[in-house]
Amino acid sequence: MQVAPERDATTAGRDGDVVLRTRGLSKRFGPRLAVDGLDLGVRRGRVYGFLGPNGSGKTTTIGMIFGLVRPDAGEVSLFGADALEPARILRRVGAVLEGPSYLPHLSARDNLRVFGLLSGGMPPARLDAVLELVGLTARAGDKVRTYSLGMKQRLAVAGALLHDPELLILDEPTNGLDPAGMREFRDLIRELPRAGKTVFVSSHLLGEVEQMCDDVGILKAGRLLTQGPVEQLLAAAGVLELRVTDADAAVHVLDALPWAGAVTRDGDRLTVEAPPERAADVSRALAERGIYLRELRAQENRLEDVFLHVTGEAADA
Ligand SMILES: Nc1ncnc2c1ncn2[C@@H]1O[C@H](COP(=O)(O)OP(=O)(O)OP(=O)(O)O)[C@@H](O)[C@H]1O
Ligand SMILES: [Mg+2]
Known part of the structure; x- marks a missing residue:
């Protein structure tokens, strides 16, 4: 099934509404084409689910968006500009990538203070605000190694939000969470567009993306099979x-x-x-x-x- 172009809201409207776009993005590892001619369009103020099975190319794509992986072909444009320098990208984009991104022997507040130092220091009120946003205020003084997995994930999101980025890119943030943890996480993500954020979140869980996202792109073996508003894809099928x-x-x-x-x-x-x-x-x-x-x-x-x-x-x- 293909969504008719005039109904595909990811390509509709001014390009200024699209904060992240890729054109023909491709990456080969030896004989394996990991990402194959990807055309993504992520609109401002939406939660975009990047859905695909293990090994379909999600992390590789995210690596190329951040300039950590060099594409073999194609381009990435962020905020309407091609080839932003990494430092400028990082100022406007927050990321939760694979693997832990916290210091276990420090408290959540101290972890955020350390993150904040990396971008020139953060006022305590900003630390409080993001802790509140991710629901960690009550446990903010506890060492992170005493946290549940769900709390650690929310701390990672707090760290990514600290410098108030416009776009948040999350690579499989719900991996390992139980259903209650997933629901809490989903509620957190769903709140972000209200704060003016755009979210790009990868997942291999269909149900998760269906409930968390406004738009979805379905990836398989490096190729984008379809993308569009979840509601529209559901109706069309x-x-x-x-x-x-x-x-x-x-x-x-x-x-x-x-x-x-x-x-x-x-x-x-x-x-x-x-x-x-x-x-x-x-x-x-x-x-x-x-x-x-x-x-x-x-x-x-x-x-x-x-x-x-x-x-x-x-x-x-
Ligand atoms: N550095 C690398 N060298 C060689 N092959 C790689 C490398 N990184 C990724 N690949 C291959 O590229 C393909 C896509 O991998 P990628 O990690 O992007 O998938 P993914 O969708 O993120 O999977 P998962 O859901 O398991 O995280 C896989 O076949 C993987 O083995
Ligand atoms: Mg991955």
Whole structure:
């Protein structure tokens, strides 16, 4: 499934609305093409989920965005400018990359103080503000080695937010968190656009991205299979379920609809791949042929269905 260009909000509007864009970004490691012609568009004030299975190229892409990995082809533009110098990127972008990014023998507050020193020192009020934002105020004086994994992840986000970046890039921040920890983390991320932030977050968990993100790009073996608003992708991969007065005849009518996907039949129950807003069109097309609905409903879609749709195979992300 491809999202029609005029409906793909990641390419719509002025380029100024897009804070991170890649064009044809590619990286080869020996014989292996790890990232293959990636065109990403991340819009301001959105949470963008960069979804892909293990080894699909997420970390390599993030490395290229930060200039830590040299692309073989293509380009990255941040805030509308190509090839920003690393120092200028770091001023406007916060990152939580793979691996621990804290000193375990210090408290959260002291860790943030150390991070702050790296960017010229931070006033105590700023430390308090980010601790509050990530929900660590009550434990801010405890040594980080006594923290749960979820608290450590939130500290990493606090560190990334300290210099008040416009864009936050997080590489698999929910790895290892339990469902409660994931929910807390999700709530934290969902809050950030309200503070004017844009978030780019990689994950291999479909459900996680579905609940946390406004937009998603689905990566597989280094290639972007689809990207767009989660809601739109879910709607486009929709399935309508119906029962009708004449199932045999209805199959032919549905098969002939140019905008409808696969039709299946089980007794008098039919399904047709079509977005929910096509329900009235289905009803009309059948009625015109003297076939009437006994029942019609839209199946609730999951990102997993979208993934199946675009890959044509079992979801392994
Ligand atoms: N430095 C490297 N040298 C050789 N191959 C590499 C290197 N870094 C990554 N790769 C390969 O590139 C591909 C993409 O790896 P990458 O780490 O970007 O995937 P990922 O999507 O982040 O995976 P994960 O979900 O496991 O973190 C993999 O096949 C990996 O083995
Ligand atoms: Mg990775």
